[in-house]
Amino acid sequence: MKTLYLDCFAGIAGDMFLGALLDLGLDAKEFLHTMEHVVLFPEREGGTGDTHSHDHGHTRHHDHEHPHVRETDPHGHVHGDDILKISVHPGSKAGMAGIKVSVANLEDHPHRGLGDVLAIIGASPLSPKVKERASKAFRLLAEAEAKVHGTSPEEVHFHEVGAIDSIADIIGAFVLVEMAGVERVVCSPLNVGSGTVKCAHGVLPVPAPATLELLEGLPVYAEGSPMERVTPTGALLVKCLADEFGPLPAGRVLASGRGLGDRESDIPNLLRAVLVETPDNGEEDRFRRDRGVVLETNIDDMNPQYYGPVMQMLFAEGALDVWATPMIMKKGRPAVTLSCLCLPEKEEELAAILLRETTTLGLRKYPVDRLKTDHEIVERETSWGMVRFKVARLGGEVLRANPEFEDVRRLSREFGIPLPEMRERLLGDFLL
Template identity: 35%
Template sequence: MRTIIFDAFSGASGDMILGTLISLGADGEKVRTVIESAVDVSVRIGQANKKGICAVDVHIGVDHEEHARHYEELVDIVRNAGLPARVEHSALAVFELMAKAESKVHGESLEELHFHEVGQNDALADVIGSCFAMHEIGADGIYCLPINVGGGRVKAVHGSMPVPAPATLEILQLTGLSFYGSGNRELLTPTGAAILGHFARPVENYPKGKVLSVGYGAGDADTEDPNVLRSTLIDTEDDLSRDSIEVLETNVDDVTGEVLGNLFEKLLSIGAKDVAIVPATMKKGRTGHIIKVITRPEHSAAIAREIMRETGTLGIRVIPTKHRYTADRRMDSVRVVIWGKAYDIPVKIAEDHNGEILHISAEYEDCKRVAKELNLPLKDVIRKVEEKAWNIHGHDDLF
């Protein structure tokens, strides 16, 4: 029931996340060793005083000028770094988030995409080190309070743009992290947003519990408030996590299946947690549908507007709920051998705060790729992957 809460009241960057995790309890020497063995950099871990707050200051030294990298180059560097499987998977997921954001902003495919600042060795070091430190602490749940993104303008490839930077804003959309703007400079970087976005789920307040440890990571900025990222390790009391949701519901008739199918995908893309469309008999015996959507309160208005635009309904019922219980989710990877060929397949593991595994599911797209390559039924590949994952993470006697 150990939970990390990030409080980014002065923003977040890769080195700030790395510093706060070391301050929170991750082994700094192990972090240094992992980074320096994976990336051609030097790591210096020290202390900085930021407006009276003592914080861990991590400096990544790069000896030579670097060129922009393709996304696939970054993937190869991470895969060839010899990282623990969970750290490698997390680092790849963080860079995938940044790649999707940059791809959308610049209108380039992932194959064409060049990384500039976020593709340099110091960014690689921040991501790999933060992923290792996160797993080193081994929290049962990771959450983030609303993030201060700063204000003013930031330099972009073709001039300047308002804060948050375009890529940062896309990452915030992809991950659903809550944020606000205060100040006159950029405080949240794309790297910081992607690391927090991969690991943490948004919360509005601290959960009930007891503080085990507090960490501070120093930033480079000189701001009116201490430029630090605070993290708190809390012993929470619930076995399951909670989050706040609302249920939106409306009845529609005279709406085609094609329109409803398109609506389903649209709602998921703008923040819906779940969508259900149920056939129903309406007044005067007409056939219709009940549309139900589960979402966070801050997304309700946008989702209600989209349902009205797409279906023509004139009203959306909002059914408030106190909260919902959710399992903590993490990703891992298992290696399976099928017909003499080895495959590393990601799996999603759901568990409570005590570490009891509630469910394991293999990633659909990866299993589909293997099934197609070997001309096997998809269900057989999924079953083999999940059995292997349960044998590693669960109990052998389940199968």
Template identity: 40%
Template sequence: MNAIYFDCCSGISGDMCLGALLDAGLPLETLQQELSRLNLSGFELDVRQVRVQGISATDVSVKVNSPQPSRHLHDIILLLESSSLAPDVVQRSKAVFRRLAEAEGAVHGIPAEQVHFHEVGAVDAIVDVVGTVAGLASLGVEQVWVSPLPLASGWVQSAHGLLPLPAPATAHLLQGVPVYGTALRAELVTPTGAAIVSTLADGFGPLPAMTLGQVGYGAGKRSLAHPNLLRVFTGEIIPPAGGMETDTVSVVETQIDDMNPELFGSLWEALFNSGALDVMMNSVQMKKGRPGTKVTVLCHPEKTLAVSQCLLRETTSTGVRWREERRYKASRQVLPVDTPWGAVRVKFSSFKDAAGRNYHKAAPEFEDCRQVARASAVPVKTVYDTAQSAAIQRLQSFPES
């Protein structure tokens, strides 16, 4: 399966996406031809090869050379639907702009349809979004993977005045996306960039196993202490043997018979905050016939010490045991599905048995369902069942053999 990995070491923006795709082999003529399918005039692409702290990269700017009308979401939807772009490109581009409108609307307390697109609705953003979606299709990309995103602090000037970083719309778009903080005081992830990856990504995390094809660098506009680049890797995903993955986990355990039961609730939360992957508490019979609780924690090996210290700190236990175990895992990916109340992440898993038969499962993330249900004042079960139904529909596209 052809895939692309966005290495967002310096963040991501729409023009950086275009630059990285061009640098990775997307012909400029193809990009221009795709953009010409839009009924959009008054702009031109300025594409240059630059060196960013010694690294060759492609810099893309959209030059607007004539006045543009004010646009709302329905104007952009009409623009896309009246174009001669491929249906899939139209649908995915519409999805990106809908997410942008919903994020802006949520921030400003208005319906998405009433959002006046200042920055994001300008010609350059339309070109960035459509160019990225069409570029991925032209490169034959079937899966999009994205690294965790770096976020900075400080302020950014916008049509609404000064806004804190990350911009409120960006923060809304990145809900459910892995991020990490930096000491930089500059906008690293723009709303357009956040909308692109949060809509198009099939998964977030480290570079998946792949046979590497091309590497491309898209240049950012700001001068930073490190190279301001978006790097992309294209290649063919290497499927795990039999669809099964293996890794090592630590199992940390202790038994407790002298602690106030009310404290076990807070222990649960503290363990997950310390890096636990899973926590199990079972009733056991201990010495002298006393009832007790056996606490078993699974974690990545590098979190063993933190989890052990948490157990000693938060309980009456004076010692813990730990060991490492190998495990088989079905191949997993977390993808969003839409419900009438908002997007919910679903964990899809699959594996192949010895006879070559594929098996697939889907499980909505309960915390997502709870948050969506609370925000919309609907039962959690309703959201969960709706997300489960949407996930089952999506499973129909998974290979059966």
């Protein structure tokens, strides 16, 4: 399986994404050929205006001219003399080379709405998958802008949805993902930056309001000198493409690429893309996968009676598992390693419980990858009444079914049957 990993240690913008994917070794001429048939906007009388891009923090660099990308209207007429530029640059002062992509000589059309953009996508010769993704992306972007401006997505003007270069970025991104044969996208947490950004509505804090709407539900942090590191277009692409978030997945590296932004920073202003061949032997269908965090600490000075209540508190607050391991610490003192497995979003809450409710002064944490069966709780009528069973499957095959312990204990007390025997009788009813 081809998996694309996006390393957003310095953020992400639309042009950086295009540059990073082209730097994987994709055919630039094929990409330009595809894009030249995409309808952007029909020719308008008058001179060329400035392009107002939403990619504030990663300003575009117009360098050497490359093959023209001509516009056609929905009737197939050719218009304009607009240019999609692709150029290789030596990189930032950190010495990181990569690809820059820019769109030049494009007029701004401030009164175009979401319907116009969707019509452009629908009239294009793009593949059904690219059309679907691009249409979904612009709807999400219009919804975010509409929420910020207190209006409806249909009333959002085109300059609020994105300038023409942003349209080229968004459609071009989905074209390149398809060209690369990407089947899954994994993304690192997003470095959104800090400070303020100037836009049509004045000076706004980073992340800008529309960007912040699009970042909802995504893992973020802020690092480095103040600047906008994740643009609305960048946040939108991650929102639409990322299947999961985490570190570089295990597999064989096929290619790597870097897409450069213009502004200098203490962190190299680039997006790194890595194409990885991950196992594709049916393993993804057999296992459920996620990532967890293990919190643990060594304790040698706490009353043993306190461990039970602490473990119950951790479970009550969402721990996936809690366990205690006897050990010998320095100076031969007996101690206990108290460990807690949780999902990343529960990490801080559970860490606070461990620090508050035990005598420890600090914790260790480390991420873990989890492979799980596909399991569910099903209710089944038995000779003893309705009982819940936990059923585990692997690749569709039922591995085992166990009655829930609380149900076994309840029925054992009710009918005066020992727990082991009650369990076996219930399993016999389940298998009938």
